[in-house]
Amino acid sequence: MFSLMTVWAFLPTFGTNELIVISLLSLLFFGHRLPSVMRSLGKGVTEFKKGINDVEDDVNKAVEGPKTAEAPKPGSTATSSPVERY
Secondary structure (H helix, E strand, C coil), X not given: CCCHHHHCCCCCXXXXXXXXXXXXXXXXXXXXXXXXXXXXXXHHHHHHHHHHHHHHHHHHHHHHCCCCCCCCCCCCCCCCCCCCCC
16 A cells, blocks of 8 residues: 555655745636625625525424424413403
8 A cells, every 4th residue: 555655755745935925826817806706706605605604503493303383471360361451
């Protein structure tokens, strides 16, 4: 079985200067598409957060269970008679 180091040993390690050059070159080649990519990424993150919130709301509703009948208000009678009591 090969270790991970031997599998990736042929790849060079990149320093800070090399990463800066690679970043600038990629920005130069793909810069015109970068705003649309970031906009799509932002929309995707927003939709993901909305989906997570919806799932949390559904779970909270399931945990709470069906709502029980509300307790009668203070001062009201327990019977539902149409006649008012004095």
